[in-house]
Every structure is written in C-alpha cells, then in structure tokens.
Amino acid sequence: MLDELLPDGIAYVPFFPLGxxxxxxxxxLSAVGRRLGATPMQVALAWLLRRSPNILLIxxxxxLKHLRENLAAAALNLPEDVFGELDRVAADVGFA
Structure with a gap:
C-alpha cells in the first residue's frame, strides 16, 4: 500500500507504529538494537522512516526520556544488511 500511495504524494500515518x-x-528488533547500540523502538522507528518517504510517524x-529516544531514531543509520533483515521480518508477518 505504501508504494501505491507514494506516486500520488499521499502520506501514510501508522496508527500505532510501535505496538x-x-x-x-x-x-x-532487540538483536539489531544491541548490535547498533539502540533501543528496539529506535530501530523500529528508523526502519519505518527509511522504508518510505511518505510515512508520517507520530x-x-x-x-521526556522516550521522546528523546524517539527523536534520536531519525539519526540512526541502518546498514543495508540490517535494513534487509528488518524488511524480511516485516514481509514474513505481512507488513512490507
């Protein structure tokens, strides 16, 4: 669905992005977070942000601590192998 919305400039807002x-x-997410020195939620947010430019996360x-962690996810660099790993897990459960 995300890929179909993108050409029309339509944003997708996941209702419950971390649940x-x-x-x-x-x-x-926990294993990747340990490897990258990030929380599992930061990894999830970073993947969603990278997944498609039309995702609007709220x-x-x-x-305040979690707000800071959430904001730091935008700067988290997901290497290609990690991004692929997360894509495969999402596809296995029908998300991507």
Missing part, C-alpha cells in the same frame, strides 16, 4: 510486535519482530509518549 503489536510479534515475538519474531520483537526478538529481531509515536506517542508521556516521558
């Missing part, structure tokens, strides 16, 4: 991970997704938080 509902499967055990496979959670373990992969992750909610009531904590």
């Amino acid at each position: 509902g991970f499967t055990p496979l997704q959670s373990s992969t 992750p909610g938080t009531s904590s």
Whole structure:
C-alpha cells in the first residue's frame, strides 16, 4: 500500500507504529538494537522512516526520556544488511 500511495504524494500515518510486535519482530528488533547500540523502538522507528518517504510517524509518549529516544531514531543509520533483515521480518508477518 505504501508504494501505491507514494506516486500520488499521499502520506501514510501508522496508527500505532510501535505496538503489536510479534515475538519474531520483537526478538529481531532487540538483536539489531544491541548490535547498533539502540533501543528496539529506535530501530523500529528508523526502519519505518527509511522504508518510505511518505510515512508520517507520530509515536506517542508521556516521558521526556522516550521522546528523546524517539527523536534520536531519525539519526540512526541502518546498514543495508540490517535494513534487509528488518524488511524480511516485516514481509514474513505481512507488513512490507
């Protein structure tokens, strides 16, 4: 769906971008986070931001600490192999 919206300049806003991970997704996000020195949520946000330019993320938080972590995700560099790994996990659960 994301790829179909992009040519028309239509943004996609995931309602709950950091919720509902499967055990496979959670373990992969945690493993990648350990390798990159980031939280699993930062990895998830960084992947979503890189996945498509028409994704508009609005992750909610009531904590200043989590807000700072969420903002830092925008600067997290996902190497190609990591991006591919996350894409495959997302495809396995029907997201990508």
